[in-house]
Amino acid sequence: MMMTRTATTFATVGFLLLETLPLVLSNPVYQFLIPNGDSVFHNGEPWPAVGHAAPQGSPIFNPFGVDFRAADKKWTVELCQMDSDGDGLTNGEELGDPDCVWTPGDVPTRTTNISHPGLVESAEEDDAEQAEAVDGSSQTTTAAATEQLELPSWLVVHIACMMLSWGLILPVGAIMAISFRGAGFAKNGVWFQFHVGIQILGIAFTIAGFVVAFTNIVDHFKDVHQIMGTVVFAGGLAQAVMGFIRPHKPENGESATALRAVWEYCHKGFGRIIIVLAWVNIFLGVKLVKNFFTGVPKENTSTIFNGMNAILGIQAALCLVLTLMAIFVKTKDNGQDQNDKENGSDGDMKRTTRPQDDDDDDEQVSA
Secondary structure: OHHHHHHHHHHHHHHHHHOOOHHHHOOHHHHHHOOOOOOOEEOOEEOOOOOEOOOOOOOOEOHHHHHHHHOOOOOOHHHHHOOOOOOOOOHHHHOOOOOOOOOOOOOOOOOOOOOOOOOOOOOOHHHHHHHHHHHOOOOOOHHHHHHHOOOOHHHHHHHHHHHHHHHHHHHHHHHHHHHOOOHHHHHHHHHHHHHHHHHHHHHHHHHHHHHHHHHHOOOOOOOHHHHHHHHHHHHHHHHHHHHHOOOOOOOOOOOOOHHHHHHHHHHHHHHHHHHHHHHHHHHHHHHHHHHHOOOOOHHHOHHHHHHHHHHHHHHHHHHHHHHHHHHHHHHHHHHHHHHHHHOOOHHHHHHHHOOOOOOOOOOOOOO
16 A cells, blocks of 8 residues: 555656656757747647647658758758648748848848748638748648648557556556455466456556657657556566466465565566556546647547547446456455454465466566
């Protein structure tokens, strides 16, 4: 219980601290490498991370960010003449350099009516007027913007793998190890077999989710979600390795070795902390997805977020139900043990009714 409270406190404090560090999500130096880079708005909202899919930065680059990186992060004539977001205006026209003559340190030809070169604006009157003034075209509608902001398939796979593994599978395996070592689960070490099998499945999903994100994101360790996710990933692998190299369990009448005691303390405590951090990181990831759709009307994204919220709710409910079941089973076992002691049959009865598995007394939490 003390370890759980410590883990919860640590995660809460860490989350509050991380929320105060939004500037780590993007590099403000890049603003000065494009004209009016510090004055870009999207649908009336400041967008300092011009090349990213979210205002303060995100692992996902918008079309202009992709083109900017392809140009070696330089404002070139080719980049200026491109129409990254496909709205009918060149990047130069949107950023106030219609003639593509700007160089870093110069004052752009135009410093007003700056629009975002990587995200299509909503069809507002002033946007339409600006488009008409430049080339007689009108901006794409919000529906087109929504279509353009569809989540990449690799990101959908990443979200699904991580929500399944850390939102459900691994916590269930941890609950199995912590509290389901009594009743029918103790026979022949069933609890241990369930624990190992469930955790291996969870780690497999974790590896898949991590690999697909790592191979598709260009800049690594640039935001809190990526950094915390890497910590959780490494911690999960470490827990799995610790589970396979556990010290020998003391046998009949033997005292646990110091190494075994340290291993149990680290494996159980660290596993719980990692699970708490993983849930915090899941919510950070959900926040990034919401930032990705900034400026898109809620009716066009309600299905996505309602689905994600429903999945998180179901996972939390299942974990809660399993926790309550575990508490019930453990309470029942403790009551049975007390009755055995009162009847003077504690030792021999338990040894005859609960065959010892090689790890029957391990409370392993291979999170």
